[in-house]
Amino acid sequence: MHVDLTDLRLFLNVAEAGTITGGAQATHMTLASASERIRGMEQDLGTPLLLRERRGVTVTPAGRTLLHHARQVLRQVERMQGELGDFGSGFRGHVRMLCNTSAISEHLPKVLCGFLAAHAGISIDLQERSSDEIVDALRNDVCDLGIVSDSVALHGLAHYLFRADPLCLVVPQGHRLAGRRALSLAEIADEQFVGLAEGSALHEHLAQHARRLGKRLSYRIRLRGLESLCRVVGHGIGVGIVPQAAAVRYGRTARIKRVPLSDPWATRNLVLCMRSLQELPQHVQLLVRHVLGQPARAARAAKRESPQQASGWA
Structure with missing residues (x-):
């Protein structure tokens, strides 16, 4: 052939x-x-x-x-090109990266812009998927890197702490739930919700937990972005569940209040995952070190890493 x-x-x-x-x-x-x-x-x-x-x-x-x-x-060719780039004009290559809603909207844009500005020869294919889909894609070698919630099963993958990323309820200012110290999904499942579009990673995540309660969340409107979601909530159309980082970012301008969620799955971290750090091409390892922000410790971890490692670099 x-x-x-x-x-x-x-x-x-x-x-x-x-x-x-x-x-x-x-x-x-x-x-x-x-x-x-x-x-x-x-x-x-x-x-x-x-x-x-x-x-x-x-x-x-x-x-x-x-x-x-x-x-x-193709991975071996990319690794060769990356290593040879050390002797030429710099690293070159392509990175396939899958991320959940929070990572792609709240945490990664600034991080990746800095990396791409510093490395003109490297491109990134960034797509949104649910955390379950991402770990399956990594195990099946469909992508190089993934950022997921640590609530999913991570066995067989190397993974490192990226950001704390709890979910919270957002309600309009003056809403009857605004003063609550914490609420569970079971307590709010019958509320009218404002959510993200069907198919988004966060939407699928919440739907899954609602099904476990025997519930189906009722949406008055579904939108494409977290900022739009928060602003619509602020106008009194319904309540929403968003990453805390988004609630803090848009809280004042959208006129919303945030209420912690008491469910264990809502208290989560984002982790950067891969099959094996050592097996990644050099240009992908370079992105890993940039995302985690600790080059020296990243290099040491690459030498001692095992696929079952579950520690972070924080």
Whole structure:
């Protein structure tokens, strides 16, 4: 079977996008060229790599085997490029990173802007997912890094403390619940809520905990961002559950009050996760050290890390 790095990158992008069109766009290739390359790989191998369906493609068993090796090869190439970058004009590479709602909206923008400004040769594909989806993606080698709530099972992953990130209830000023010292989800589940759009990581997280109570939260409106959510709450439309960092940031301008949540799952930390720090390409390790903000300790941790490590660098 004759394949090159472009074939491997294309096939990986198609599998992640779920369509040949999406994979072609991610590889900066025309649809016709992408389809021809994939057909060529299938002809060389003598078996289908993809099942073409009406709404996209599904990877066959042979395709999953190719996918596994493609990821290994491309990661090794990125590692080589990163290490050789030490001798040239600097690090180069691409980082695939998945984060939950709080990390992507409240904590990461400033951190990543500083990193990208300092490293012109490195790009980051940042996407929002729920914490459960992120740890599954890491274990299946779909992404390089993830930032998740420490409430999910992290076995088999190296993980390090990133930020404290408790969730809290936000209510309008003067609301009957504004003076409460703490509340559980069970106590507020029948309230009218203002929330994030369906499919957002925080929305799915809250829906999951409501289902465990036998409840389904009632939303008057769902919005795309935490700032909009807080402002609508401030106008008396309903109550909301947001990361405490967002409640503090928008509290005065949105005219809201925050009330701590007493549920154990609401008292959480965000952790930066990966399969293994030592196995990451150099440019990804560089991002890890920047995100955690402690280069010297990061370097020492990389030498002694085991996949089951559960300590932070804080």
